[in-house]
Amino acid sequence: MARAATTTDAFNAVAEPRRRQILEVLADGERPVSDIVASLGLAQPLVSKHLRVLREVGLVEVRDHGRQRMYRLDARPLKSIHDWVRNYERLWSERFDRLDGVLGELKALEDGDDGNDE
Amino acid sequence: MARAATTTDAFNAVAEPRRRQILEVLADGERPVSDIVASLGLAQPLVSKHLRVLREVGLVEVRDHGRQRMYRLDARPLKSIHDWVRNYERLWSERFDRLDGVLGELKALEDGDDGNDE
DNA sequence: TTGACACATACCATTATGGGCATACGATCG
DNA sequence: CGATCGTATGCCCATAATGGTATGTGTCAA
Numbered sequence: 001m002a003r004a005a006t007t008t009d010a011f012n013a014v015a016e017p018r019r020r021q022i023l024e025v026l027a028d029g030e031r032p033v034s035d036i037v038a039s040l041g042l043a044q045p046l047v048s049k050h051l052r053v054l055r056e057v058g059l060v061e062v063r064d065h066g067r068q069r070m071y072r073l074d075a076r077p078l079k080s081i082h083d084w085v086r087n088y089e090r091l092w093s094e095r096f097d098r099l100d101g102v103l104g105e106l107k108a109l110e111d112g113d114d115g116n117d118e
Numbered sequence: 119m120a121r122a123a124t125t126t127d128a129f130n131a132v133a134e135p136r137r138r139q140i141l142e143v144l145a146d147g148e149r150p151v152s153d154i155v156a157s158l159g160l161a162q163p164l165v166s167k168h169l170r171v172l173r174e175v176g177l178v179e180v181r182d183h184g185r186q187r188m189y190r191l192d193a194r195p196l197k198s199i200h201d202w203v204r205n206y207e208r209l210w211s212e213r214f215d216r217l218d219g220v221l222g223e224l225k226a227l228e229d230g231d232d233g234n235d236e
Numbered sequence: 237t238t239g240a241c242a243c244a245t246a247c248c249a250t251t252a253t254g255g256g257c258a259t260a261c262g263a264t265c266g
Numbered sequence: 267c268g269a270t271c272g273t274a275t276g277c278c279c280a281t282a283a284t285g286g287t288a289t290g291t292g293t294c295a296a
Contacts, residue, residue, distance in 0.1 A: 002281035120251035
């Protein structure tokens with residue numbers, strides 16, 4: 001088997017730097033393809049392809065506006081990623097490097113959260 | 119060009135479900151390969167390959183222990199992912215979905231139009 | 237209508253992934 | 267020492283992704 005399709009989930013879709021860049025551009029608001037092309041300095045077909053992937057995983061939505069297509073960010077799919085990494089947050093923010101059984105509490109994190117920031 | 123190497127960064131390494139599973143197993147503490155193999159029910163060579171990828175992006179560390187190799191999680195590379203997604207957190211946790219919020223001005227640029235999806 | 241414009245899609249080439257299987261390699265056991 | 271366990275690596279295959287270039291489709295202008 002080959003690598004999972006980029007359209008499998010947000011994890012795969014976002015693994016591509018260009019797609020992350022597109023999301024960042026869209027974070028400022030709805031934009032037509034041409035704007036993204038200009039912002040990223042990529043070929044238009046490439047941008048369209050990346051947008052297609054992002055659309056398939058639900059990270060962006062399109063809206064027709066004359067001959068332009070306005071793309072809008074929908075960050076919700078990113079929540080799954082956030083939820084996943086979040087479980088490891090304490091492992092890098094605290095000095096648990098040498099500890100082994102630390103993660104016994106990982107599951108407990110689900111209900112009891114003590115919130116750590118770096 | 120093909121897709122970026124899985125060893126490019128944590129984003130790519132973690133896009134693979136099996137590798138995420140491995141990290142989850144290691145979250146409970148240091149473990150020899152055989153344990154991971156047993157936990158995931160995958161072929162040993164596959165696990166070794168995945169571990170290699172994880173090692174190359176710094177998500178795991180190895181330690182020789184007799185004829186076993188003990189793998190240990192190092193979550194630090196995950197921080198970059200966390201930092202990235204974090205910027206979008208408000209976009210999914212708040213009700214900015216249907217609203218244009220910050221980008222209200224863009225919305226003002228165009229008025230009458232009908233939304234169309236794929 | 238023709239043409240310019242904004243995007244999307246098709247096709248090509250290059251690359252390498254994930255999985256399967258066999259095997260090489262180091263450490264330990266007998 | 268040789269045998270075996272624990273892992274890593276090599277090789278093969280099928281899949282597909284990214285980037286490039288060309289072209290198709292729909293919209294608006296003249």
